[in-house]
Amino acid sequence: MDLKYVGKDIPRVDAYEKVTGTTKYMSDLSFDGMLWGKVLRSIHPHALIKSIDTSKAKALPGVEAVVTWEDVPGLNGFGIAIQDQPVLCKDKVRYAGDAVAAVAAVSKEIAEEAALLIEVEYEVLPVVDDPIRAIEPDSPKVHESGNILLHTEIRKGDIDKGFDEADLIIENTYYASRQEHAFLETEDGIALIEEDGTLTVYAGSHYPHRDQLQLSRCLNMPVEKIRVVSSPVGGAFGGKDELTIQPIMALLALKTGKPVKMVMPREESIISYWKRHPMIMIYRTGVKRDGTLVANDVKVYADTGAYASLGGPILNLALESSCGLYRIPHVHIDGYSVYTNNGISGAFRGFGVPQVTFAMESQMDIIAEKLGLDPIEFRRKNILKKGEVAPIGHHITTDVESEAVLDAMEGSRLWRERERYRGTDKNRPWIKRGVGLALSWQGMGLGVGLPDFGDAVIEMDPDGGFIVRVGCVEIGQGAMTVYAQVAAEALRFPIERIRVVIGDTRNAPDAGPTTASRAAYVGGKAIFLAAEEMNEKIKGYASGMLSVSPDEIEIDDGSAYVKTAKDKRVSYEEISSYAIERGGLPVAEGHFDLPTADKAIEGAFGLPHHIYSCCGQIAAVEVNTLTGQARVTDGAVVVDAGTVINQGGLEGQSEGGFVMGTGYALTEDLIIENGVVKTPNFSTYIIPTSKDMPSSIETIPVTNYESTGPFGAKGIGEIGMVPTAPAVTNAIYDAADIRVFKIPATGERIYELLKQKKGENK
């Protein structure tokens, strides 16, 4: 097919407004008579609430409302999977940051002052902070039901037999840290009551339609009376998937009848909201002398913090990918998602997979080295292909370009020239350099048993252009541009005259969440299907106008013409006038159900996925052995992307993912001690700056046509950060001969490992 927009160098449709600062994020909005909201949060990680006295706060001049659990009209609970998190706590707080009460006042300062006047009497309970200890029966309980949110156990083959067959068994325990999303815009927004009584909530999030549903439950209001606008988002990376401030703002707006705005200060955002799950991962991997993997025994403890949110699905996704994309006949996987008083863990780019990939790909590197095998050759020997049985027991029935990704890694400049990036610095011999790699795979979409669909609507506007409506959000990833490109291509119509409306429950249909690497794939496919219907309608009008049968009509570049007589044509402006005279402008709808696996994995809800993507990364690292500090100097990202719709967008995701993965590998650690956050700002929670960037990151797409996706595309939103940490830590081993079992590999940690090694060698 001759493509005009897809795969072409199309600038972002929102670029001009974003770089000139005219884009209005939710935190930029204000309304007449607006009040400011402030949340009173628990300072205790675990305590009973004995009493709440709001009288002093209510008496403060300028305060218009103070709300507590008593003011929640509906279910005082939210959560995407399990609704166990109170909007406002009634009798117990489960983390330092739990919301207890909230204030609306005429100024931010008064709201802050009033919140401090609310008197809460607590009875402090013992803090549950160790996920392994927490599952013991005598541990204090975070929830009445116990501390195990989910236990999933998957067996394939005979694990004991597998280890009997193995010539080499490698056993290690890995630790992955708690990562903060560090989006630019914190959890901010406004809630207000419209003249017709509709509650409108403006707050950046991944999925306005689900926010609407959750709000409806908490507020006991019909969904039709709630409008949620959640786009554009100033970054989220999973951190705005679950509700954050929306229900509290809504309560305050309902109580006062006025617009209520809230903007989270950075510290409050970091302390109060979602994080990547810290995981402890115990791996035992068996392999034959020739490099054939025979057994993998995996145990995972995920610290899900105080509430469920997506802790269960995240554990299961981690387990699905925990053995890598490898053929392993004997597998035992045992995972726990455990409640603690350590903040709240939830969705984050990669959804559990970066943690287990760090563990598994470290195991792979260790085994390759012990057996004297080339790390790519060793992976190639064991790599899973379409038609084979995955580690959790299902057949892979779609294309996952595992071999092509390995080939592209092998052919990349960084790998071919790796000797240049290795060895000891001549002038500064304490600087050691090395190169490492890692491979990952990840399911796309929500998985088996969950509704996973997308709707899109295309309307012709009166001047013959189009409005494309789809419920996903612009989260910074470039979804609007991809949607415009897909629509322009499918409609064969100039992209400049297509307007994309997204992320608004009133003005765009439900297309599912902008998560799980699915927005471009599902939203794009729904638009494609709507465009096909629109094209048929246009052909119908043109056939009437040109007095030929619809089959004889061709459309291109904003006009419809007779195939055999190209000068017989009508413009879309003419078609729109014609349509208006005959009852209205054409509207077309597209509905796409994401294909799912036909058989579920027993005891593992949501598993397996049906469509997978694969990503391989190479990192070049230098380690200063005097300070322990490691720096990533170069990177290569090979990603199984299907058709690339927008090369710039792909590079943005891949480079952004690599850099985020570098931070995860080396510096990012949201430390919680005894339930209290120790690193609540960007002075102590260390994300990379431009001066910590590698000098180059090469993006190499593998572009096999994905038959189910729009123009053959796959989702790539998450996978770019998934294999980075093990690529970096494997490079650290190559450079300095030390194995990192705990990320982040900070200077101090690496230094301690170097000292241990020195001690061992003495």
Next chain:
Amino acid sequence: MKEFDYFRPSSLDECLKLLDQMRGRARILAGGTDLLVRLKHDMIREDNIVDIGRLDELHGVHVDGGDVHIAPLTTHNEIVESGLCDEVPVLKKACAQVGSPQIRNRGTIGGNVVNASPAGDTIPALSVHGAHVKLKSIDGERTIPIEELFTGPGRTAMRDNEILVDIVVPTIANGEIGFFKKLGQRNAMAISIVNIAVILSMNRSSKIIERAAVAVGSAAPTVIRCIEVENLMAGSRIDSAERLWEIAMKIRDRVSPISDVRASARYRAEMSANLFYEGMLELGVI
């Protein structure tokens, strides 16, 4: 954020009078890179903010005799870009590593000094350059060596009506070489885990060190001079890596750092030695 009264004197005299009236109830606002953060977090006791941003006499660099005079409102970036400051190269290197371009454009050297953070990047550099600070009040003025200014973390020997008016830095002598090294958790916008400044007067051919100055930051309640190490090096040649290690270990023994969320005390202590070792090797002292 609590309320405060804001003053913006238009002359140094007016400022000194204000400070004298307020006697410890005033906080001086210069670049604001630290004060504004503290204000936001309600970490400021004082009820009055005196903005000295309009006092031109407290701004700029000039050379007088063998000294570079750096007025306190001079920003880090101005020092980095000042040709006059080529004569105080270790300070220049330290200024270039403070915060980020934005911080360096706003933050002043006077603020970095008076803040008295044990991790302040300019302080060890000023110390090894042999800098003095001139303090002024309505009662008069006095000049003291920079090391005498600091009495503890965030604490100085300044009287409650005094203001810093000049930083006097002797220009580096012919043949003197030095370095400033900072270990942060990342390469920009980092608070020093440890920093170190060294100036040596070394004979290029014999490599005999005639004189040495070594100051370490973020490894004790205040920036410290390592006099024992300086004396150990003076008049001798470091002829091997082993000898350099021995000297570096003396620095490790001299420091008394704390553990915090950035690093443990033990790591800080070892890094004070290792940064010295690395910097000396890079200087080519062996």
